[in-house]
Every structure is written in C-alpha cells, then in structure tokens.
Amino acid sequence: MVEPAAGLPDRITIYEVGARDGLQNEKSVVPTGVKAEFVRRMIDAGLDTIETTSFVPPSWIPQLSDATELVDALGQEARRATRPVLVPNERGLDNALAAGVKAIAVFGSATETFANKNLNRSVAQALAMFAPVVKRAKDDDLWVRGYVSMCFGDPWEGPVPVDQVVDVCARLMDLGCDQLSIGDTIGVGTAGHVVRLLEALNDKGIGTDKIGVHFHDTYGQALSNTLVALQHGVRVVDASTGGLGGCPYARSATGNLATEDLVWLCRGLGIETGVDLDKLVATSVWMAHQLGRPSPSRVVKALGGSAG
Template sequence: MAPHVVPGRELPTHVTIYEVGPRDGLQNEDVALTAEIKVEFIRRLLAAGLPIVEATSFVHPRWVPQLADAAEVMAQLSAEAEVLPVLVPNERGLERAVELGVRHIAVFGSATETFARRNLNRSLDEQFAMFEPVVTAAADRGISVRAYVSMCFGDPWEGGVPVEQVVAVGRRLVDLGASQLSLGDTIGVGTPGQVTALLDAFNAQGLPDSALAMHFHDTYGQALANAYAALQHGITTFDASAGGLGGCPYAESATGNLATEDLVWMLHGLGIETGVDLDALVGTSRWMAGQLGRPAPSRVVAALTK
C-alpha cells in the first residue's frame, strides 16, 4: 500500500532524509548486535534509497558501549566509507575516522548548560573549545562537518530553553566551520509553533533554512506535526531513524526518534520526492526488529506488517 498523493501548497518538492538509525537508533538499545549485523543494516538502508546514513560513533566505548565496534564496522564498509558520516567527539576520534576513509563527520553540541555538563563534561561555553580543533582539523582535510544542537526545545533539568540561547549556540558552531546545523528536540517536547519561532530566529541571524536540518523525537506524539511545520517554513533536510529506533543515553525522557517510514509516508503523500523505496525500508526495519527481538516503534511499519 502507498499513500494517496495530494501535493501540498508551497512546500519543497524534494526532501533529503538523513538516516540516523545505525548511530542514534542503536546507541540506546540493550541488545548487543554484532558488527556484521550493523553493516548489513547500513547496506540495506543504502539499498532502500536513503541518500545519507550516519553509520556509527567514535565516542569512547565507556560512554556508548553499543557502538564500541565503530572501527570494525567502518573497516567492513570501506567501499562506502566516503559517503557515510560518523559522529566524532574529539581529535582522536577524527583521526580514527579519517584512517578508515571517512569524509563526513558530525559533532554533538548542547543548547543548555546542564546537558553540556552531563553529556560532554564541559560547560556551555567550554564545549566550543572542545569542538574547535576538531572542526579545524576536519576542514584542513577537506572533510565536511555537521553540528548537532541538542535540547533546542526543552531540557529535562532546566525546562524551557530560550530561543536566543539556542540560536547563539548554533551561530557559534557555524562560525567554527560547521556546514549544517541539526536542531534537535531531544526529549520530544516541541510543538509546531516553537519550530516556526526557532527557525524564524535563526533566519533573522543570517542562517537560512538551507543550512538547517531538523531532528525530532516523538515522546509526546508531535514529531510529524513538527516536521510539517518545518516543511512549511522551507526546511528540506530531516533526520529520522528506521523503524523509530533510538533515544538518548544521557536523557532518560528521550524516547524514539521520528521513524523514517512515518516521515516518508507523509512526504510521499504530499508529493514530495525522497528517493526512498518505502517497501524496502519497511522490510529493513522488520528485519532489524527481528535482530532486536521486539517490534519496530514505527506506526507505518506496524500498519504495513499486518
């Protein structure tokens, strides 16, 4: 089954889906998967037409043990390494990634003081000193850098996050050399009005929608509504996780990411091109659910599995 297509008014004609399942999705799973299963997952996602698949993280295994095999995974993906982004925390992580042929990296920043200290062991201001040598070294090697900004819409310890604070953090990351910002609703509390207000604020500070991506979580069932608001604003890059896998190991209230299948169903129904084969993607998420021993959280996967 496919969605009935009714093109939306004044919406983008094409959207890029930045698939984060192998990294952001698997990092919070209790089941330990082998490197071979992770490699197959990534290759299945690429075969389903996803243009960008974030493969893994070179964060120290002590912090994210589920991705301790990052080097082994990337070694098996040597033929695809140049098109697979990875998350790196520092210069050592960058060096390990470069040795394995990686050409696109991401750094993970925070819009709030508390989360910066809990996740990065740095203050809100100190995080930039940690990122600067990584971004500079990457630029010297011709490697593109994406910057995640977490807690953009709410923080479990601090509550609401001022728009001006989020924009200031994002602006500093771009000034360091990040080519794209991924604005994260890490605990899924955002609403469409907040999305519009935040994007307006970034635009007012000289950052166009083309430099921004959105990363929604569905904790309160708002992810698709928020994605639609961002579409209306002009955003054309969205993070999503196959099957709706994932959360955040440092924020217990962060449940699953926006499911890639759910996003694709909506986009295709609006006549927006993604290049994704929905049937192949659903099959991949069913397969991964079998590896994890539980159903995929995605509503579309569930509906098309009946």
C-alpha cells in the same frame, strides 16, 4: 492518494540516523555484522545520507565501540561524503580519519546541564573542544555537521529560551560547520515553537538551507513539527528507520521520528525522498527481529505484515 500542498518542496533529503542514534541506546550489543547489514539494507531501500556510527570512547557508549570495524566491514560504502560519523573530540577525529571517512558530525548542547552530562564540559568548553576538530576536518576537505541538542526543552532545566538556542547554534556554525541540526531531544517541541526558532535562526544569518531538523516523538509531535519546518524552508529531516533510538543521557528522550512515517507523509504530499517504502519497511521488520521486539513505527506496524 497524492495531494500536494502549497508551500512545500518537491524533494527533501532524509538524514538517516538509525545506525548510530537508533542503536546507541540498545542494552544488548548489536553485532558488527548486523549493523553492517542494516546499513546495506537502508542503502538498498534508497537512503543516501546515513550516519553510520560514532568514534567515541568505548566507556561512553559501548554499543558503538566497533566503529572502526563497522567502517571496515562496509568498505567504500562507509567512505563517502554522505556517510557521516559522529566524533566528540580530536581523538575521535583521529580515529575517523584513520578509518578513511569523508564526513563527520559534532554534538553540542543548548543547555549547560546537558553539556555537562553528555560531554562533562560547559557549553563554552564543548565549543572550544569542537573548534580544532572542525578546523582539521575542513582542512582535510571533510563535510561537517553540527548538532545542537535540547533546543526546545531540557529535562533538568525545563523550557529553553530561543535566544539561548540561537546563540549556541551561531557559535557552533561560526566554527565552520556546513550544516546545523536542531534537536528536540526530549520531544517537547510544538509547531509554533519550531517556527519561532527557525525565524530566529534566519534573523541571525543561519538560513534554512543550512538547517536540518531532528525531532523525537515523545508527545507525538514529530510529524507535525516536521511538516511546519518544511513549510518554512527546511529541506533536510533527520529520521531513524523503524523509529529506533533515544538519548542515553536523557531518560525522557524516546524514539526518533520513524523514517517510514516520514516517507509516508512525503509520499502523500508528492514530496520525493528517493526511498522505496516497501524495502524500508522490510528492513525495519528484519531489524526488529534482530533486536527481539517490534518497531514502534506506525507505518511499519501497518505495512509490516506483508514485509519480509
């Protein structure tokens, strides 16, 4: 039953991260052909914005060492402005540009400890590394997203002050990014904290029209945090088909918000996503078979028995 609620949008954009963030932490290497089929199935289900891979050194994340091969396998489907790839530095950008991609993302941190563990740099050094990446990408007419992780809590530093998060976000956006994604990397955020951070970002001049939210479901708060973000103007939500994913550098980071769970929420509220839920569930059932384990998504568990 559809029961719209006041203060919510008619439509949102789902920023799908299953092919990159969802698979990066898998211990067994997923064949390139399986990754390509996963992306094709998500496209067929109605997902448009799909982050396909990451151009990182193979030693960093072996799972994503086939980035060029994956882009080639997908062909034109991977060379659209709605198919971003993650790049950590100028070498990654060089490889992404050579592959013909049209959109990139850089991945920063709100905390010093995670910046050092993830990029072997301080926050300031990481931002300095991103500066030429963003400039060159914009000069080549690429769309650029800036991720900031650990926006709500850090497993080493504990709660992260809102002012500290806002400062890093503003410095990253000042480089020229088109969109900011605020990440609850270990899933400790709660609704009031989300509102406070969004308001603080707005006060800094970063409106919700430039913001996407990236919630992990470690404590079961991803959907409630998403709902309050939508009520406060956010229109882009990161999610992972089947609830796949986590962060390889933060052991307490469990799965992302499942795209199916997000679509179910939106469908009940009358919010359009453009996604065929039955096809998406079938995709997650198929991918779970490839990975050899069931999907953690509640909606996939509820509906997956009838999916093929």
